[in-house]
């Protein structure tokens with residue numbers, strides 16, 4: 001059993017697995033979240049999270065008495081030697097950072113902090129935010145960062161659907177207000193990860209986190225632009241990208257129905273917004289965002305083209321949407337392209353029936369978790385999410401459900417076009 005007690009503020013997709021992992025390694029962990037429903041579920045062992053191993057691990061450490069949750073953030077701060085803040089940091093509709101949750105958490109920490117404690121920020125933040133926003137709030141209680149308490153920034157970098165695994169295996173980047181702070185955080189994380197622990201100054205670490213997700217956004221935008229061109233050229237973009245990627249220095253990502261989630265569409269805005277404040281326009285990053293945001297609209301165009309191909313019109317058609325989650329095998333709907341696609345289709349006056357094996361929320365039209373009910377008598381099926389369940393569909397059964405002549409718009413390129421067409425369904429895919 002470790003002597004240190006850890007308080008985790010924010011028990012979301014990453015905060016919860018991380019808290020459970022520290023508890024599993026023998027730390028006494030207290031979690032705080034303003035959402036009383038999450039707190040109640042954790043304490044009664046009823047966590048529902050579609051992340052491999054997390055629910056089991058939480059149940060285990062709660063039953064061992066090593067982990068418990070509360071809505072009382074102040075109490076957690078007072079009772080912990082280490083305080084990790086991992087709350088959401090979204091952007092608004094205009095792409096302006098909304099740091100209210102983080103600022104509130106920091107305020108409570110400041111009011112309840114005592115000397116020699118270690119405070120770590122794990123939320124993704126705009127460049128320079130530790131110095132400009134977080135430190136002044138944390139120091140408002142009269143203690144000084146670096147001399148009275150340790151302060152480090154170490155953003156989470158695990159990929160949703162593999163969070164528990166990646167927390168333990170990814171390299172971790174750690175910045176400290178001084179060397180002692182970085183070393184204290186490094187020592188702590190060495191207990192939960194086998195990955196490399198890279199220390200640097202906080203400003204650099206803030207930028208590293210943002211350029212990682214921006215790289216992915218810009219790369220996907222390039223793939224999407226190539227896909228739009230290839231559709232006109234009569235070239236299969238997927239085939240072309242796969243071959244190009246066999247070059248040792250080419251690592252293109254893949255085109256699709258849109259870029260969702262709460263990180264990749266958001267983090268570039270932290271850079272764009274800060275750059276604007278500093279009088280610089282980040283042209284490439286901005287255009288990449290626009291290209292990726294336009295993909296749901298392109299799906300609508302593909303649906304129209306596909307239906308036209310079988311002499312049907314969108315107005316009189318039943319369209320099935322396969323997938324509400326923002327990516328495969330998760331129940332997370334934040335920033336999902338499905339929302340925009342469904343809204344566009346409803347505006348085009350067709351009947352929309354959506355399905356997802358993990359999600360029970362819908363964005364208009366009809367919704368069911370029963371795939372055969374959703375597919376029945378459909379004129380057009382649109383694949384928006386690359387869930388494994390869709391990759392494994394029995395195409396013969398699938399074809400029987402549809403209203404012939406029928407079409408499929410594969411927004412994730414998960415089906416084999418030849419096999420689909422063998423069943424008498426016309427296949428249209430992004431980039432083909």
Ligand code: SAJ
Nearest residue numbers: 157158159212213220253254256259260261263264326327
């Ligand atoms: N997507 C494409 N084409 C691709 C890859 C992804 O269209 O080639 C789409 C996906 O369908 C999805 C969206 O992009 O809608 C984002 O998915 P993702 O798997 O790329 O990323 P996230 O948001 O689930 O997780 C990312 C990860 N960042 C990087 O890989 C650089 C993860 O490691 C971060 O921890 C996470 O953001 C975060 O929290 O910042």
